[in-house]
Structures are given as structure tokens and as C-alpha cells.
Amino acid sequence: MSLSKDEVDRIARLARLAVRPDESAAVLERLNRVLGMIETMRAVDTRGVEPMAHALDVVQRLRPDAVTESDQHAALQAVAPAVERDLYLVPKVIE
Amino acid sequence: MLNATVAELSSALAARRISSVELAQLFLDRIERLNGVLNAFITVDAEHTLKEARRADASRARQDAGPLTGIPIAHKDIYCTRGLRTTCGSRMLANFVSPYDARVIERLAEAGMVTLGKTNMDEFAMGSSNETSYFGPVRNAWSAACVPGGSSGGSAVAVSARMAPAATGTDTGGSIRQPAALTGICGLKPTYGLVSRYGMIAFASSLDQGGPMARTAQDLALLLNAMAGFDNRDSTSVERAPEDYSRMLELDLAGLRIGVPAEFFGEGLDAAVRKQVEGAMRWYGEQGARMVPVRLPNAGLALPVYYVLAPAEASSNLARYDGVRYGHRAQDCADLLDMYVRTRTEGFGEEVKRRILVGTYVLSHGYYDAYYLQAQKLRRLIARDFAAAYHDCDLIMGPTAPTTAFALGAKMDDPVQMYLNDIYTIPAPLAGLPALSIPCGFDAKGLPVGLQLTGNYFSEALLLGMAHRYQQASDWHLRVPAETPL
Numbered sequence: 001m002s003l004s005k006d007e008v009d010r011i012a013r014l015a016r017l018a019v020r021p022d023e024s025a026a027v028l029e030r031l032n033r034v035l036g037m038i039e040t041m042r043a044v045d046t047r048g049v050e051p052m053a054h055a056l057d058v059v060q061r062l063r064p065d066a067v068t069e070s071d072q073h074a075a076l077q078a079v080a081p082a083v084e085r086d087l088y089l090v091p092k093v094i095e
Numbered sequence: 096m097l098n099a100t101v102a103e104l105s106s107a108l109a110a111r112r113i114s115s116v117e118l119a120q121l122f123l124d125r126i127e128r129l130n131g132v133l134n135a136f137i138t139v140d141a142e143h144t145l146k147e148a149r150r151a152d153a154s155r156a157r158q159d160a161g162p163l164t165g166i167p168i169a170h171k172d173i174y175c176t177r178g179l180r181t182t183c184g185s186r187m188l189a190n191f192v193s194p195y196d197a198r199v200i201e202r203l204a205e206a207g208m209v210t211l212g213k214t215n216m217d218e219f220a221m222g223s224s225n226e227t228s229y230f231g232p233v234r235n236a237w238s239a240a241c242v243p244g245g246s247s248g249g250s251a252v253a254v255s256a257r258m259a260p261a262a263t264g265t266d267t268g269g270s271i272r273q274p275a276a277l278t279g280i281c282g283l284k285p286t287y288g289l290v291s292r293y294g295m296i297a298f299a300s301s302l303d304q305g306g307p308m309a310r311t312a313q314d315l316a317l318l319l320n321a322m323a324g325f326d327n328r329d330s331t332s333v334e335r336a337p338e339d340y341s342r343m344l345e346l347d348l349a350g351l352r353i354g355v356p357a358e359f360f361g362e363g364l365d366a367a368v369r370k371q372v373e374g375a376m377r378w379y380g381e382q383g384a385r386m387v388p389v390r391l392p393n394a395g396l397a398l399p400v401y402y403v404l405a406p407a408e409a410s411s412n413l414a415r416y417d418g419v420r421y422g423h424r425a426q427d428c429a430d431l432l433d434m435y436v437r438t439r440t441e442g443f444g445e446e447v448k449r450r451i452l453v454g455t456y457v458l459s460h461g462y463y464d465a466y467y468l469q470a471q472k473l474r475r476l477i478a479r480d481f482a483a484a485y486h487d488c489d490l491i492m493g494p495t496a497p498t499t500a501f502a503l504g505a506k507m508d509d510p511v512q513m514y515l516n517d518i519y520t521i522p523a524p525l526a527g528l529p530a531l532s533i534p535c536g537f538d539a540k541g542l543p544v545g546l547q548l549t550g551n552y553f554s555e556a557l558l559l560g561m562a563h564r565y566q567q568a569s570d571w572h573l574r575v576p577a578e579t580p581l
Contacts, residue, residue: 055527
């Protein structure tokens with residue numbers, strides 16, 4: 001199937017991306033080429049096949065419910081664009 | 096010394112024929128001379144390198160040195176390094192300095208290796224030509240008009256042009272093996288879970304795997320010995336007893352069964368590549384190995400399956416780049432949503448945005464079963480094909496890439512043409528299998544050809560032994576690129 005411009009805009013909104021009007025035709029065309037290539041796998045009959053989510057059939061490891069990390073907020077927040085009183089700053093959300 | 100292998104440098108350092116500081120300086124000088132044209136490194140910090148080299152020399156003076164102590168290595172800029180910026184080839188992380196080291200970086204530092212710098216790569220490892228990097232394309236040392244492959248193109252060229260004796264890479268759909276093939280070096284993608292993903296910036300987590308790049312299979316084994324190992328900070332790290340990946344280097348080839356899948360020799364394979372690969376296979380035959388025809392009937396579906404699964408995982412992994420905790424943030428935003436959208440639109444390049452859009456689409460309501468779930472089922476069929484083939488053979492052999500290096504810009508307008516570069520490298524990571532590429536000749540233009548060996552789970556030692564045997568009898572891997580003489 002081929003995507004329309006409106007569908008691309010909807011997907012972009014979901015992905016928190018913007019497609020500029022002047023690049024929208026090229027984005028659509030290349031995206032549809034990729035989706036056209038992907039389309040070839042849809043016709044294959046896979047009834048009864050167990051989906052493979054992972055390369056190796058291993059189960060998630062469990063560990064004791066104990067604190068293992070130390071407080072590193074100073075090091076981690078040192079790379080943040082905006083911090084005040086140990087809090088990450090973002091544009092105003094609530095008036 | 097610039098032309099020496101890791102194994103040779105190890106002996107030279109042990110015999111005190113050279114110090115680690117002298118060695119590091121040799122490579123730093125070469126990087127300074129060549130990087131302007133090749134653009135293999137994004138970040139080089141000579142002081143940082145020399146400090147590590149002095150530490151290695153001090154360890155040796157204390158009789159506390161291993162086989163890799165004092166040997167320089169270049170790291171793909173996808174591995175987080177404390178105190179040395181980590182960009183992942185993206186504007187999003189152009190000024191990012193990680194507060195911690197990746198486990199691979201820690202392990203190689205614990206082995207005494209000296210960091211030469213951070214190598215260029217396709218943005219977020221998404222690309223097959225190293226042209227999607229925010230820091231500009233990398234050029235191939237065999238022909239500066241050609242791409243080096245990708246995404247670990249900077250690491251590949253650093254090793255190929257003798258700017259580093261070895262480098263780290265990562266492979267999701269071929270990002271170690273394809274650039275290794277296109278630049279005439281060796282690269283190994285280990286079994287999924289062998290090398291820790293902690294601190295390795297995520298692209299598609301069920302496929303991403305780190306591995307070594309060097310000029311010989313013997314060097315790959317030495318490096319893998321230091322890189323592999325269980326890590327409780329990586330939830331998919333495999334718990335196994337440590338092994339010596341060098342133990343089968345003197346492998347007896349007689350009686351080994353080499354699987355040859357017709358699917359890897361079909362339409363799209365360049366005639367010169369086929370000729371060189373068949374030449375290498377003939378050599379193995381002469382040593383007593385047996386060629387066994389095998390079938391991978393679903394191999395043709397690997398490309399579409401990969402381009403559903405990898406973008407789906409990427410769209411989720413890259414959601415973390417929101418301008419709040421680290422990385423790029425757009426200025427003068429109207430509100431929070433505006434900040435998210437503009438930060439991401441400014442911070443990501445075209446290919447990354449395309450894959451996020453594809454991934455978002457295949458995971459979106461109403462399409463999940465038709466795309467994502469269907470791709471996961473086909474992934475199972477592809478893995479089963481390999482399992483069936485390994486009943487009849489010990490490993491699978493074929494070309495690494497369908498062509499040799501192509502011209503810069505040649506495939507940038509058509510993403511599908513670009514994706515087809517990885518047609519032979521994508522099946523192994525979908526199944527989680529180990530695979531490596533070694534040089535096996537040149538085409539008429541003098542561009543290197545890669546031979547791919549794919550093994551069963553945890554068969555790295557066998558693959559490395561197979562590759563080492565070939566390298567004892569050939570000199571393709573010793574040739575120095577025309578544009579970067581010593």
C-alpha cells in the first residue's frame with residue numbers, strides 16, 4: 001500500500017517529528033519506496049508460526065529486590081540542557 | 096610499526112622494542128596526516144590518548160601487562176566514553192559527553208588498551224555507506240571517490256589506512272562486516288549476547304551486537320577475548336564460561352563441511368565479487384574441506400523483515416531524544432510539544448527520520464499484526480532455515496556484500512538501493528548467529544572483496560580458525576591501500 005500525505009503527517013505527529021512542506025513530496029516518495037519493498041513479506045503464509053521477538057530463547061534474569069545504584073544525579077544532570085534545584089526544566093506545561 | 100598487526104605489536108611491546116607512548120604518538124601523527132581527507136575520526140584528543148599510553152607503560156614497568164596492554168584502538172562513536180564526547184554521528188548528540196563508560200570500553204581499558212579516538216559512523220548506525228553522518232562522509236582509502244560502507248565506516252577506514260591497528264564496531268544488519276569487506280579488513284559480529292550492549296547507544300536492541308575490526312583473524316580473536324563476557328547491566332547478556340577464541344587458530348580443515356547457499360549467489364551479485372569468493376572456496380576445497388549445497392529458502396525475505404523490525408525498535412529506542420535530559424534542545428519553544436517536535440526535527444538527519452517514521456507506522460494501531468507480528472514470524476522461519484542448514488554443514492560461506500565499494504552519492508537518492516547492500520549480512524543477525532568477513536581478493540578497479548563466514552551459535556572460535564587458515568596462505572589482508580601509502 002502507498003501512504004498519502006495526510007497519513008505521513010499523522011505518523012510524523014505520533015513520532016514527534018515535523019515534515020516541512022518543501023520536503024514533503026520527497027519524504028513521501030522515498031517512504032513509499034521503502035514500504036513497497038516491505039510489502040513483499042506480507043503475502044507469505046505464516047499461520048501457526050510462533051513470533052520470534054528475540055535472537056536467543058532466554059528468559060529475563062531476576063535479581064534480589066535490593067538497591068544497587070548510588071545517587072548520581074549530579075553527574076547525570078550535568079549533561080542536561082536546563083536544570084534548576086536538581087529538577088529538569090521544560091517549557092511551561094500548565095498555565 | 097604502523098603496518099604491524101595487534102599480535103606483532105603485542106610482541107614488540109613485550110620485548111620493549113617500543114613503548115606505548117611512542118606507539119600512540121606514531122598513530123596520532125598518522126591520523127593527523129590522513130584524517131583531513133578520509134574523515135574517519137570525529138574526535139581525537141591526543142592528551143587523553145597519551146595519558147592512557149603512559150598508564151599502560153607504567154603497568155608494564157610494574158610487570159602487570161597482558162597481551163593487549165599498550166596497544167592503541169579506535170572506538171566507534173556509538174560507545175559511550177567518559178570524558179571524550181560521544182556523538183553517534185548525529186547532531187542530536189554533537190556535544191554529548193557521557194557520564195559513564197560503555198562496558199566494552201571498560202573491558203578494553205582493563206586489558207590495557209589505549210583509546211586513539213572516536214570514529215565516524217552513519218547517524219545512529221543507520222546506513223550502509225557512512226554518508227548519513229552529521230560529521231560528513233568517510234572516504235575509502237582504496238579510492239577516495241568511493242564510500243567505505245557503513246555504518247562502522249570510520250572504524251573500517253581507520254584500520255584499513257593504518258591509522259589504528261584495531262577498532263571497535265557494532266553490527267545490526269551488517270555494520271561491521273559490510274564496511275570490513277569494502278575496505279579490505281576483517282570484522283566479526285559475535286553471537287547475539289556475547290558482547291555487552293551496556294553504554295552502546297541503542298539502534299535495534301534485539302539485533303545490535305558489538306564486535307572487533309582488525310587486519311587479521313588472529314587479531315580479531317585477541318580482541319574478542321577482551322571484549323566478550325557476561326554483564327549484569329545488559330539484560331540480554333549471555334552467561335557462559337569465558338573461552339579462548341584463539342584456541343582453534345590452527346584448525347585442521349580436512350573434512351569440514353562448508354555450506355554454500357544458492358540464495359547468496361543469485362541475481363544482483365557482481366561477477367568480480369563472485370569470482371573472488373569462488374576462488375577462496377576453491378582454496379578451502381583444496382585443503383580437504385567439503386562444499387555442501389544448503390538452502391536458506393526464506394533468505395529473500397530477510398531484507399523486508401529487517402526493515403520492519405529494525406525501524407520498529409529504533410522508533411521506540413530513539414523516543415528518548417526529547418531535549419530534556421541530554422543532547423540537542425531546540426531554542427525558543429512555544430510549549431512542551433513544540434520543544435519535542437523541533438528538537439527531534441532539528442537533531443535527526445533524513446535517514447534516521449525515515450526509519451523512525453517507518454517504525455512508527457508498522458507499530459501503529461491497525462498495522463501491528465500485518466507488519467510487526469508478520470515480520471517476527473518470518474524471523475522465526477529465517478532462523479529455522481539456518482538451524483536446518485547446520486544439520487548438513489559446519490559453517491556457511493558466501494560473499495559479504497553484493498558489490499565492491501561504490502561512488503559517494505551513488506545510492507543516496509534511493510533508500511532501497513542502499514538497503515540492498517546488506518542483503519547477505521542481514522540474515523545472520525536476524526537469527527542471532529555469529530558471522531565474520533575477511534578479504535579474499537580485488538576487483539578490476541583494485542577494490543577489495545569480502546568473504547563471509549557464518550557459523551552456528553557460539554562458534555566464533557571455529558570461524559576465526561577458518562579465517563586464520565586462509566590468511567596463512569593468502570596476502571589479501573596485508574595489502575596497503577593505494578591512497579594511503581606507509
